[in-house]
Amino acid sequence: MSSKLLMLLSFLSLSLGGYMQIFNDNFENLDNWVAENMTGAQSGNNEWEYYTTRHVNVHTSKTSYGQALVLHAQKESYQGYNYTSGKVHSKIQWGPYGFFNIKALVPKGNGLWPAIWMLPTGGVNVYGTWAACGEIDLMETVCTLDPGYSTLHFGGPWPNNVRYPMEPNNTYPFTVDWTKPHSFGLEWQETFMTFWFDASIVNGIVQGTKIFTIPSSIWYSQNTQGVKYPGNAPFNVPTNIVLNVAVGGFWPCMIPGCCDNISVPANMYVYNVQIWELSQEIAS
Ligand SMILES: *[C@@H]1O[C@H](CO)[C@@H](O)[C@H](O)[C@H]1NC(C)=O
Numbered sequence: 001m002s003s004k005l006l007m008l009l010s011f012l013s014l015s016l017g018g019y020m021q022i023f024n025d026n027f028e029n030l031d032n033w034v035a036e037n038m039t040g041a042q043s044g045n046n047e048w049e050y051y052t053t054r055h056v057n058v059h060t061s062k063t064s065y066g067q068a069l070v071l072h073a074q075k076e077s078y079q080g081y082n083y084t085s086g087k088v089h090s091k092i093q094w095g096p097y098g099f100f101n102i103k104a105l106v107p108k109g110n111g112l113w114p115a116i117w118m119l120p121t122g123g124v125n126v127y128g129t130w131a132a133c134g135e136i137d138l139m140e141t142v143c144t145l146d147p148g149y150s151t152l153h154f155g156g157p158w159p160n161n162v163r164y165p166m167e168p169n170n171t172y173p174f175t176v177d178w179t180k181p182h183s184f185g186l187e188w189q190e191t192f193m194t195f196w197f198d199a200s201i202v203n204g205i206v207q208g209t210k211i212f213t214i215p216s217s218i219w220y221s222q223n224t225q226g227v228k229y230p231g232n233a234p235f236n237v238p239t240n241i242v243l244n245v246a247v248g249g250f251w252p253c254m255i256p257g258c259c260d261n262i263s264v265p266a267n268m269y270v271y272n273v274q275i276w277e278l279s280q281e282i283a284s
């Protein structure tokens with residue numbers, strides 16, 4: 001094939017291509033996930049639960065909305081803690097770039113802080129420790145408050161970390177009916193990140209409700225000496241997906257009354273994790 005024709009063909013596929021699915025987990029099993037064994041103190045958020053790997057805290061189950069990963073928070077004396085809960089991360093790292101769509105029924109209630117997010121395992125990668133390694137929060141919500149939040153964490157290693165948008169600008173610009181499952185999406189490209197609500201891929205394109213877009217000019221990563229890494233670091237390397245239900249912790253317990261009467265037992269049900277990659281080349 002002539003190189004001109006090849007160029008034309010790859011141009012065509014670039015313009016005609018779009019997001020192609022590379023991963024689809026309906027939680028028939030937990031093969032793609034690692035349950036974390038972690039204390040609330042180790043979470044870095046002063047959380048009140050102990051995340052265990054036991055079946056009671058992390059399992060799959062058939063539910064009224066279909067097969068699901070169940071992250072179960074409950075009141076229980078466990079290794080000096082008063083609550084246990086579940087937290088998993090993806091066995092492998094994904095990205096950089098693509099469309100990540102996670103469908104879940106998210107619990108609301110006093111003291112609850114469920115989250116769907118992305119962080120390299122152990123909070124460290126080639127750029128260093130948190131938040132130089134980057135953190136992408138697709139969905140967080142606390143207590144009985146209505147809003148959902150999407151936030152990026154980046155900058156230097158703690159305490160030189162930064163987050164964007166700052167409250168209240170990281171709030172979803174609409175209310176959420178938390179009694180129903182929803183899809184929380186991240187369109188992650190070299191030049192921007194867009195958070196999506198109840199979106200899906202139609203003909204290779206993301207369609208749904210846009211939460212907001214953050215251009216890559218906003219984010220950066222720097223080392224302990226304050227020297228910035230080039231390019232669109234830290235969001236240009238693969239990372240892990242993280243799903244958890246925190247009980248208590250700095251954020252919810254800052255809100256008056258939220259941690260007075262913790263609403264447990266509580267479950268987050270995750271029905272589906274899909275990852276899509278932008279197709280840019282045709283097979284030779
Ligand atoms: C969880 O971590 C604790 C503390 O490090 C350890 O004692 C315990 O054996 C671990 N449990 C599992 C299931 O790995």
Ligand SMILES: *[C@@H]1O[C@H](CO)[C@@H](O)[C@H](O)[C@H]1NC(C)=O
Binds near residue numbers: 048080081082
């Ligand atoms: C468990 O509850 C007791 C009694 O309220 C409290 O003193 C203790 O700090 C709690 N433990 C943790 C790890 O939160």
Ligand SMILES: *[C@@H]1O[C@H](CO)[C@@H](O)[C@H](O)[C@H]1NC(C)=O
Binds near residue numbers: 165166167168169
């Ligand atoms: C939120 O966004 C508005 C409008 O862009 C801006 O004026 C304000 O400073 C932002 N608030 C914070 C806390 O960054």
Ligand SMILES: *[C@@H]1O[C@H](CO)[C@@H](O)[C@H](O)[C@H]1NC(C)=O
Binds near residue numbers: 261263
């Ligand atoms: C605590 O929450 C439970 C369930 O939401 C409720 O029935 C109970 O009245 C609450 N207790 C207090 C003291 O607010």
